[in-house]
Amino acid sequence: MSAQGPTRWQEAVIERIAPLTPRIVSVMLKADLARHVAGQHLDVRLTAPDGYAAQRSYSIASAPGQPVELIIEKLDDGEVSPYFHDIAQAGDAIEVRGPLGGHFIWRAEDGGPVLLVAGGSGIAPLMAMVRDWARAAAGLPMMLVCSARTWDELPFGEALERLEASRADFRFVAAITRGPGHRPADRTQRLDAPALRELITQWGHVPRHVFVCGSNRFVEGVTRGLADAALAAGMIRTERYGGAE
Known part of the structure; x- marks a missing residue:
């Protein structure tokens, strides 16, 4: 300290x-x-x-x-x-x-699988988790789902592509809401319950920890979608930011 x-x-x-x-x-x-x-x-x-x-x-x-x-x-x-x-x-x-902050945190010893869902600049704390995971948690499944209006508005997109290409235990999904996807794997829809359920099914893992970060509206919508997708509320941690400073 x-x-x-x-x-x-x-x-x-x-x-x-x-x-x-x-x-x-x-x-x-x-x-x-x-x-x-x-x-x-x-x-x-x-x-x-x-x-x-x-x-x-x-x-x-x-x-x-x-x-x-x-x-x-x-x-x-x-x-x-x-x-x-x-x-x-x-x-x-x-x-x-x-x-x-001591609630919205993840360490490698916390285990997984880990599901991360980000909206816009809400990717920041989740990027810290991805980077920590990449150094210290080989073999632990992690999926990061990022929502943005366009690919150009998604921070770290190219770095996340490279990480996914190099690690079989990492999946990166971009959910683009106002334009075409950048890659065949990108989603061009909002993250509602059916979309979240489909992504988790395709991933093939039942998450042990779920972290959601973004605007109030985004977090509320994703949290409802995850609950509708049959994920227990106790495994979901959220971080919100408002629309003004």
Whole structure:
């Protein structure tokens, strides 16, 4: 654990900002933080010269033990996200605290099979789980289902394709809701109960752990669909983000 602890604000330096989609950037940070668990988040605080402060929570997308990566979607009426898209540069300092959160987490020793369902930038904590799994859980089945309006709006799509091609125990499914699929395996429909039931059947595994992350509406819809697909509520953990900062 860092000297200041996870609940104390401390300085982090932006090392790199890179676009992932037209509205999502990857932000790499250098900070003296405790080792996070896949699924945890950081609080980020920005303070203006007049003393006004705004803060937002962002899930960590990097694997435990790796440099911290946040993925930040631009909300035009937000107080924090436009800074990372329009103003921030490498070398700038911000305030962070964390890692935080103990419910929406997964470790290799938790076992599987593991089903992950992401909507938009909700892929961030699930990407941390995928990356941790890829390093430490050989042979443990994992499926990641990502919903996005178009392929170009899906973060990490090409990296996930490469991972699926290299690992027989990993399946990646893109659910594209407003355009053609990028690959033959992509779904061009919303993730309702029949679609989720079909995906799980095709996967051939009964999940032991299910993690769902996205907007409130997305999480509610997927959770209902999973229940209708006969998955027990006790195995499903959810993380939601609102529509404004």
